[in-house]
Every structure is written in structure tokens, then in C-alpha cells.
Amino acid sequence: MRNKFYITTPLYYINASPHIGHSYTNIAADTLARYMRGVIGEKKVWFLTGTDEHGQKIQRAAEDAKLTPQQFSDKMVLQFRDLWKKLGISYNDFIRTTEDRHIKIVRKILEILHKKGDIYQDTYQGWYCTPCETFWNQSQISEQLCPDCKRGLERISESNYFFKLSKYQDWLIRYINDHPEFIRPEIRRNEVTSFLRNNKLNDLCISRPKERMSWGIPLPFSPAHVTYVWFDALINYVSAVGEFDAKDKYKSEWWPADLHLIGKDILRQHAIYWPIILKALDIEPPKCIFAHGWWMINESKMSKSRGNVVSPLDMAGKYGIDVYRYFLLRDVPFGLDGNFSEASLVKRFNSDLANDLGNLVYRTLTMIEKYFQSKIPGGGVAIKVGEAKAISDKITSLDEKISLNLSALGGFNFSQALESIWELINMANKYVEQTKPWNLAKENKIDEIKDFILVLVDVINKVDDQIAAFIPQTASSIKEQLGKDEIKKGKPLFPRIQT
């Protein structure tokens, strides 16, 4: 068994407000962290998230807002912190790339790699659009015009520093080949593999001249340059949890990360740049990089210009945090793209949460109220037969099933894990119908009703344990209503939404 679990989300780039995609990654990571805390213990799980705050886009956004980049970042970071708080994201640490602890390690790493010869100076040549302040490469342009503004491009060359990606290409190909669980899901692994096989890696330009872009971490060996933002950002995964010793050896109680959860848009940086940076530093790669899909809005990409950006706060506010979490995790297999619509969210709400889970809890509470004066009968069930036996077996096998679903091997398949929990819920609802306690009550068969109720209580307790990672508020509300000898029946958990 594993004895620790270190999980990370990307560091979100704070040039704009958080949207559904950001919240998806963090909800997934939060669910896994909560789940693992239940399995291996609170203290053995470390969940890191944070923000990426350097680079040209931030510098420009800050200028537009008439703030310094630091002031702008300090303001934007609150939106992320606030959202995570509202969504109940249980991170252990929140790192910002503008913090000293991070900058210190980035500079250390640059020094080590420079000393080692894996960072070297060279001339960068490219087509530059001065008004847009953007470099374009050969394949992106035609007729020497800027693809954005259609104005003329300038051929410029400047002195920069490069990191030797190419040196480690063969190593990376072998490593990916030998570690099937390193890049997940399979489709992403194939993408990376075929890219590496069909292209020769260019070395990565990791610096920007200060006169062109100053908002970054200064290179220790060249004050005229700052660090390229991706090189800076990736390092957070180690800068947050460890230090270099006097012999330049990295020490951390958490590294290697067990899981880097990312969106599929940043696969290359994580699956190619990052392992190579680590290899060059003689640090072990993360165990697994998992790239999930995107949420489409009504079958099209979400974008500001389309005006179809879904705000997590609006959705969570309108339907409840747990409902929002449940929908994102349940509706689409993790890894594939999903389509977000309020109609399908409402459908999930009514069929899964109100009809199945909510109603099971509510009808059970009512029966305890009615037949046992609100006290859960004691004693336990002597012998379970028939449906009660089947339910009991299902309860026993559930842990193992979910543990597989939520592993790298099982593809972190949240929707399937939830499906197995709902199988149990449905069995219980069916059991009520078969047992017909209302008839037993008429015949005054109180012992049979007692056994029946205890089976339902067992089911709800089990379900409660298992949904806690996914929908924590609901889990604790159920615990409050049904967790003690005397029940405390409240309002229905999920009142149906009329459509």
C-alpha cells in the first residue's frame, strides 16, 4: 500500500477570472484528496494548488488595469482563493509563483542547470510583431504578416538562454515506454509518444530580455533576463514541498507527486518539459500526469468572445455546491470532453439526487419516525437473507470497487465510482418496495420492520461514507439527521426542481 499521496492542480494563470474549467480540476483534485485522506489518513495526504503570476499577459493586463503587476496579482488571486473557499476545496497549501519560497528555488534550479551546462546562451531569431509584442514562428505566418493584426513583421534576433530539451529526448521516450501509468489517459500518452517519435525536440528558450518583458524571475547568471513563465511555473510542484541541500540534492517528504492533475491543453509542458527538467536535476519524475477533458457549452468551446463562459459561482449559488460538484464528476467520464448545460444538470439533480438518494434518506427517516418514534432500533439484524443479503454483499464489495475506480489504473473514473454507489442506493429503494413495510405495519410485524429498517440504515451509513469525498456537505447533513440513536429529520436534501 502507498503510505502518502501528493496531488497537485495546475497553477492557474490569473490574467482572467476563474471559469468552469478551473473549478473542474480543483473539484476533481479535492475529491481525490478527501477520498485518500479517508483511506490512508489525514496526515498522509498533501493537496497543492495555487496561481501562476508572471509573464507578459499579466504585465499587460496589469497595465490595462493601471496597476503594477504585483498589485494586479494580489487582487486577482483573491478571486481564486474565494472560489476555492466557496466550493469547499480542501487544499493543504496554496502557492503563488511570486512568493519568495518559490523564487528562491527557481533561481537555485537555474543555477544548478546552468552550472551543469544544460542551460546555455544563444541567439533567438524570429518574426516579431512590435505592436502586438508577439513572436511568431515560421509555420504560423504567411507573407511576413502578423496573423493577428496583419501588419508587417520584423525579423529580429536577441540573446537568450536555452534549456537542453534535446539532450533528454531519447531518455524520455524510453521512460514513457517503460511506465504505462506515467501519462494518462491512454489517448494523451499516445499523443505525446507519437509527437516525440516524429519530431526532434528543439531546446526550450527559457529567458526573456528584460527590456521586452520584465515581469518575471531574474536569471541568477544574467540580470538582463527574466525566466520564461512556463519554466518558472512548473517548478512550483517541487518548490512548495522541498528544498535543495548543500550538495544540490533535492529533499522532500512529499516528492515524487503521486498525481499531477491537468487539463489537456497543457499536456506538452507537463509531459515533456517537466520530466526533462526533473531528469536534468536528477529528481524523480511524478508518478502520474493525468490530463482531463474540457467542458463545452452547448457543444461549442467556451470562450469570452462567444460570451458563453459559465461561472462556477453562479452555478454553485443557484443549485448548491454539492449539486455542481456532483454534476461535473458524474456526467462525463473523467478524461473526455463534456457538454455543460443547465438542463442536463437539472436532469441529474432530479433523477439521481432527489429521486434516488434524497428520497431514500427521507423515506427512511419518515419510517423511523413513524414506526420507532424517531429512535433507530438497536440490536442488529440476526440473519440476512434474500435481498437483504444481496445488499449486505454489495456494501462489503463497494470499498474495493471504488478504490479501483479512483486509482490511476482505474483512470480516476469518478463517474463510475458514483455509479457504483448509486447501484447500492437503487438496490435499497427496490428493497423497500419488495418488503412493503406498510403492509408489515398493518399486520403488526414489528420485528420484521426493525430488521428492514436496520438494513436501510446500514446502506445509508455506507453511502454516506462513500459520497463524503464527492459531496461533503450532503454527507455531513445526512450524518446529522441519521447519525445518532435519535434521528433529526430535516427538510428533504434535494427538493425536486419542476421543469
Place this chain on the structure above:
RNA sequence: GGCGGCGUAACUCAGCCUGGCAGAGUAGCCGGCUCAUACCCGGUAUGUCGGUGGUUCAAAUCCACCCGCCGUCACCA
């Protein structure tokens, strides 16, 4: 264009690797029930398995070609 993926019920998808009567959930329909949130339970219809051809006793599954959609092709964080 190269590489990769997808196309199966009204909707979301599983099945394909390893050929053997086309499946699940949701929505629908019919019936039953009343503990419960007008819910729950039982039953039930539904398919040119994208198209054409091939291999085979047998193809959603294997092969070839075609059509449609999507991803990716490096420094945009």
C-alpha cells in the same frame, strides 16, 4: 497534409482488443403501489451498429476503401 481519436436507441454512452441472438442508464409508454420529495416498484417498445465492399458457417467486432466530426502538429502560460 502527417499522426491520433470518434461515429451504436430520442439523449449520454458500454460492447470491438479475443467474431457467436445488439446492451445499460436517462427520457417515453403500460401497469402496480402508497413509507416517501406527484415519488417509488415492475413490465415494455425503440436500432440500415456512419456508408460500400471483402474475409468467414457467422461481422457492431477483423480487412480495404469512402463519408462526416473532433484533437494534435512546440516556446500562445
